[in-house]
Amino acid sequence: MGRQGKRVLLAVVLAFLALAPSACWSRREIETLGFVLALGVDRAARQELVQLTVQVAKPVAIPSGTQAGGGGATMEKPFWTVGGTGRTAFEALRNLHRLSPRRLYLAHNRHLIFGEEAARQGVGRYLDFFLRHPQSRRLVRVMVVEKSRAADLLQAEFELEPLPAEGLFFLEEGVRTQLSTGLVVELGDFLQMLEDEGIEPVAERVELVRKLPGEITGKLERREVLSSPKLSGAAAFKGDRLVGWLDERETRGLLWVKGEVRGGTVVVPQPEVQGKFATLEILRAKSKVRPVKKDGKVAIAVKVETEAELREAQAFLDPVNNRELLASIERRLATAIRSEILAAVRRAQADLRSDIFGFGATVHRSLPHDWRRLRDNWDGLFPSLPVEVEVKARLRRSGLAGRSIQIK
């Protein structure tokens, strides 16, 4: 190739290079984006429309580290809640650009919130968008607001966290590790429960705790928090429709079966004394759910094993010298756990008539041949499905004290 040829080639290459800085094609400057932190879906007043509400971070109002440390509370809310309608979730979201000067950016969204009414009428029609959109994540948490609209939850605030969406996230972590009385459900898992055979979905259950406005004296330093989210229990679905709620006990029962209890307390009556209680903290738990066949009929055997630690005894207790007492507490713990599980099973079978445990899915996995026969009538079989529960509880330690306080 001569000099001339090389020059021509260079020109061609440079012409291609003009196309090459593709990074700038889809470029977005961070100041032009509105970071959506939580997204709520409700039925609109006109029933065929979707009401979509987003909570967007307001960067100018987020207190920086020094300000927060200095105690200077900001007057401004660090978030903006804005809603709009559309025939589909995506259209409703796009319609928000009539109001938002910043491009709404979903990649940092943490929560997908459904109002109770929307959930009762079925969430299936809204979900596709969240699976399809490249900014949407399967890690997003799915929750239903009891007796309220998602839009109301997105206005609620925490006393301790300036950004409600962040607060919700930490609430979830707290409930998961400290209580296990509420669910933490990610969109990916929700979709899987929705699509798989033999399991019905559950979602997080949130309530709004309303407060009266505080007495205002002198200068108003901060807007009063009027309502706060409370995370407890679970929302149970059948197909894509909300069919009912689990209370805290039943929710933990569900979590025991799923092997997802990661912490929490169980209070049992202390042996040998009247009206006094011992409190045990769950350290870890695992479960095994398998279908068993008895005379050609399928039943479910649930085995739960857990380890706990004694955290509090109201009456005198000396586990070091009284092992029988220890064994007795272990038995009471196992009984308490068993009754939580049975409460959840009863609720699912009798009230909800929805296999939120995924017993059908375990039949599908372990007895695929029987499942072929059972699958079409599983809804009819589930309410009377025999469930055997076996719980093994171990008390390993008793905190920093052996004996408890001995009052003279």
Place this chain on the structure above:
Amino acid sequence: MAAQKITGRQLMAVLALARLQAAFVILPVLTSTRAGRDAWLAAVISTPVGLAFALFVIRVAGRYPEGTVVQFARACLGRWLGAAWGLAYAGFFFGLAAVTARVVAESYVLGVMPETPLIVFIVVVVWLGSLAARGGVEVIGRMSESSLFLVLPLLLAAIFLPIARARWENLLPVLEHGPAPVLAASLTSFALYAEVAAAGMLLTHLATPQEAARYTTRAILLSGSLFVLVTVTVTAILGPNADDLVLPVFSQARLISMGRFLERLETLPLAAWTLMVWLKVGFYLWVTATGLAQTFGLADYRPLVYPLGFLAACLAVVGFENIFEVQEFYRPEAWGKYGTILAVGLILLLAGAGRARGKRTRQA
């Protein structure tokens, strides 16, 4: 031109990266088949078959150590049939270069830059590939060898960082719908292994030809085990409906969330397959250009590279109307069948002709 040499490890890297690219970007064994949660079985089945084919390619090519398979075909099939063989062989890899460019461009548009026109990514990838192809087999070999050590950690991170979310019971029940969907899926998977026929162009450049079988085996086992691993984890992590996803590995990497610190790492696999695709397109353009040059008796393949690159880019753009056609391309009844027939057929033909020629020369 004859003096370009590569080492055994470079051969391994080139073959492994080409195989991994096909698996990781769109995971056709899952997304283009009906095997569902059993897709990993298809991955398992196709690997030893792929290995057997790879070793067969090495043996056939090894019968003609003085040249490439294209020159071998000319020598034993005669002028016209040999040229037809060379054209088919070059065409096979030319098409694959175009498909590869299209697939990765689609994944960029889908995953990260939806507003950017597809053609931008195709042009960039093919242009980079053409540069590598013009550099020759040494450039591709060295680049592959060094890239492999960048690509492997990225792929392993995409596989293992979200592993805590795996639910292994998602893999059950096994073979719910019988063996037919799995066997069909393993055809798609094997068609990707069949691309190892490209090794037929590399062996004559290998500095130590006796190591060809060893390093090819390693390439297949390395890419095969990663391929099985990723198919298993995608199903375990994303569930049995992961076959609805267009970019399963990308979706899996999006789940990485470690202590709220390591998050949004989906760029890891993206970086990995940028490197892989660049090298694969470069390698296949080199195979095509070299194959054509040898078919037509040209002294130098390099003048062919840019025109071929231009054509490959055009084919990548017009070859598929939409992403659904790309997915359909990898279906067992489409590329699974034709890719297998083409690659295996070409090598079998060459083996037969080579044997006949061997007998003739021995008799003479």
